[in-house]
Amino acid sequence: MLRHAGFRATYGRVALLEMLAHARKPVRVETAAKAVRGKLDLTNTYRALEALRRVGLVRRVDLGHAHTHYELAEGKHHHHLVCDSCGKVADVEIQEKEMERAALRAARDFKSVRAHSLEFFGLCNACV
Amino acid sequence: MLRHAGFRATYGRVALLEMLAHARKPVRVETAAKAVRGKLDLTNTYRALEALRRVGLVRRVDLGHAHTHYELAEGKHHHHLVCDSCGKVADVEIQEKEMERAALRAARDFKSVRAHSLEFFGLCNACV
DNA sequence: TTTCTTATTGCGAATCTTTTGCATTTAGGA
DNA sequence: TCCTAAATGCAAAAGATTCGCAATAAGAAA
Known part of the structure; x- marks a missing residue:
């Protein structure tokens, strides 16, 4: 590689x-x-x-x-859901294409979206 | 205030x-x-x-x-689309709720999503 | 294998962002 | 006007990341 x-x-x-x-x-x-x-x-x-x-x-x-x-960088691009309490991280897959199209639709004056960053924060089942 | x-x-x-x-x-x-x-x-x-x-x-x-x-912090929570070339920033509104629900669905072991961060990067119309 | 070129590395110092400590100042209630 | 805790300025510390450069080593060529 x-x-x-x-x-x-x-x-x-x-x-x-x-x-x-x-x-x-x-x-x-x-x-x-x-x-x-x-x-x-x-x-x-x-x-x-x-x-x-x-x-x-x-x-x-x-x-x-x-x-x-x-x-x-293996497999498809994905995001993360991070536990506020213990830091545990889970992988999350979202409808990427549709989201980027929506962003482009919302942002007047922009011609293309190259990338995005998306992370979630919350609580895992093991934490309060 | x-x-x-x-x-x-x-x-x-x-x-x-x-x-x-x-x-x-x-x-x-x-x-x-x-x-x-x-x-x-x-x-x-x-x-x-x-x-x-x-x-x-x-x-x-x-x-x-x-x-x-x-x-x-005025108005509803929103995201940004940043031009890779000139740094111009546009505001972007996305279906938040649905996205967080999707994240929760995708992440086994998590009970709630408190927040998320989402930014887009691309090119504005004025740039190459 | 040996040689040679240059990508890669280690190490120290520099840079950049953000935080902390503390003595001094000041907003705003008494 | 007085008083106290909140705010502030300044210097220094801390943490993350980068830079400079001489020494080393990967891999192509001989």
Whole structure:
């Protein structure tokens, strides 16, 4: 995958992709860096994730915190429902196309929608 | 408004609300602070905006940048379509309720949705 | 395999946004 | 006018992310 995307397949990047593949929810850069400790430091984890994002191997997830999360870009684009209380994250699929069309209809003066970010916040069953 | 919300009506906060009332799009904290220069410094602009947000007078808008934007909380909750090229912002209204219901349906294990964030990115008519 | 080019990395320092501490000022009720 | 808690300014801290640069290593070529 890495070579095909024009990258060198370094231990750090491979480890990074592997950890993302096993993660069950979007991961903070700091967490990712710790997971590949010894193979890639924090600075280069930032650089690697950004590079991987640019070629579409990973996606940025903005959960409204001060820090960015990343997840492996597999399957279709989806959103998240985050528990306010425990932080649990569930994947959510929504009628994307229709929503973007609606946005375009609502926004006079715009010709196209390239992307959107949509995250939900609420309570999971295990929390009060 | 300020007194009614339990605040002291200081020059700084009044100026802040006035500038937000005239702004045509969500404003960065730094920009807001410059606009009320002399009446409120950067630190207290942060404090004031957060306080105003807690009582519902302003809303936070997260456009996916490294910094937070704020807008006056008037009218119904809405979203934004941001031009990738020039940064122009248009307001967008979407069928909120139905979307949140759909999210809840899609996310097993969740009992409620308190809020969501939704922003669109694309190109306005004036840009390439 | 060895060599060579340059992408990648580590590390320190810088930058940017946001928060905190604290002494001083001030809005607004008594 | 007086008094107290809310607000404020300023300096410094904290957290996230980026930059600069010399050292290292992946992978193509010999």
